Amino acid sequence: xxxxxxxxxxxxxxxxxxxxxxxxxxSATFKDYFMxxxxxxxxxxxxxxxxxxxxxIASSNKEVRVINFARNFGHQIAITAxxxxxxxxxxxxxxxxxxxxxxxxxxxxxxxxxxYQVVYGKRLQREGETFFKKLTAKVFYRFLxxxxxxxxxxxxxxxxxxxRKVCDAMKCLPERSRYVRGLVSWVGFxxxxxxxxxxxxxxxxxxxxxxKMLKLAGDGIFSFSYKPLKLATFLGxxxxxxxxxxxxxxxxxxxxxxxxxxxxxxxxxVSLFLNGVMLIVIGIMGEYVGRIYEEVKARPLYVVGExxxxxxxxxxxx
Ligand code: UDP
Ligand code: MG
Numbered sequence: 205x206x207x208x209x210x211x212x213x214x215x216x217x218x219x220x221x222x223x224x225x226x227x228x229x230x231s232a233t234f235k236d237y238f239m240x241x242x243x244x245x246x247x248x249x250x251x252x253x254x255x256x257x258x259x260x261i262a263s264s265n266k267e268v269r270v271i272n273f274a275r276n277f278g279h280q281i282a283i284t285a286x287x288x289x290x291x292x293x294x295x296x297x298x299x300x301x302x303x304x305x306x307x308x309x310x311x312x313x314x315x316x317x318x319x320y321q322v323v324y325g326k327r328l329q330r331e332g333e334t335f336f337k338k339l340t341a342k343v344f345y346r347f348l349x350x351x352x353x354x355x356x357x358x359x360x361x362x363x364x365x366x367x368r369k370v371c372d373a374m375k376c377l378p379e380r381s382r383y384v385r386g387l388v389s390w391v392g393f394x395x396x397x398x399x400x401x402x403x404x405x406x407x408x409x410x411x412x413x414x415x416k417m418l419k420l421a422g423d424g425i426f427s428f429s430y431k432p433l434k435l436a437t438f439l440g441x442x443x444x445x446x447x448x449x450x451x452x453x454x455x456x457x458x459x460x461x462x463x464x465x466x467x468x469x470x471x472x473x474v475s476l477f478l479n480g481v482m483l484i485v486i487g488i489m490g491e492y493v494g495r496i497y498e499e500v501k502a503r504p505l506y507v508v509g510e511x512x513x514x515x516x517x518x519x520x521x522x
């Protein structure tokens with residue numbers, strides 16, 4: 205029987221300090237493994253020497269393929285591209301910084317052999333990350349789960365194994381603001397988890413500044429839930445109710461006491477509050493309108509600048 209193929213998808217952005225070690229550890233993990241391995245590195249528009257390091261790795265290892273993006277498109281898009289190009293019977297997504305230990309992949313493959321089609325890594329402990337990051341991550345995953353109708357496992361990142369069938373199903377989801385882990389939950393299939401300790405970054409620093417974290421969080425919430433819109437409606441109704449009651453109070457005052465000139469402070473308060481609420485509601489609508497705009501433009505998700513290690517038959521350009 206022919207060996208099965210495992211695709212290891214690694215998104216890489218400015219990781220010149222770690223990339224050699226990452227490849228070394230990955231290949232050590234799969235030395236004499238019972239499956240064939242292909243590595244797909246997605247160079248997400250790195251500005252450092254990552255490109256040259258990957259080129260060297262690809263030229264001396266025929267199982268390595270590199271997708272060079274024309275610019276930085278972001279982690280989630282990089283993963284998507286990796287899944288588009290992967291040929292494996294199973295596909296593993298792993299960060300380049302060795303925070304997700306390659307050894308855990310072996311456990312994931314065992315679960316896959318048992319018949320599970322999605323095996324995600326559940327973080328028991330996160331080392332070497334700031335208190336702020338851990339706290340925001342913890343709060344975010346729980347908040348998101350409560351906001352959405354799809355069941356999203358908590359404390360789970362993109363480190364996971366997916367079966368070919370799941371990968372093909374995900375390719376049918378062309379949406380732009382991609383929250384990949386949510387999409388995996390959305391497609392369903394037999395899912396399970398393996399638990400692991402998230403290590404420190406091997407070298408370099410996080411490529412997820414607060415701005416990117418917020419974007420990811422926004423994509424998670426607004427692409428998987430329209431509860432914020434319901435909340436906006438609710439807020440609007442609540443505020444209208446209060447305003448109405450206040451209106452009656454004012455009218456009664458006018459009729460009974462006939463002095464309404466005083467009240468600058470209260471009218472200011474009401475107007476500021478109402479304007480605030482309206483801005484929030486408009487902002488929430490804007491999040492959805494912006495995403496509709498992105499979808500309607502229907503631009504490709506990413507632009508490939510150069511492919512390495514794919515061979516002639518695989519030069520598909522997207
Ligand atoms: N990454 C990427 N594009 C980006 C940001 C990050 O491909 O715009 C990659 C990065 O190289 C790493 C993975 O995504 O392999 C996770 O990033 P990082 O480790 O910086 O995130 P953290 O673990 O701090 O959340
Ligand atoms: Mg990391």
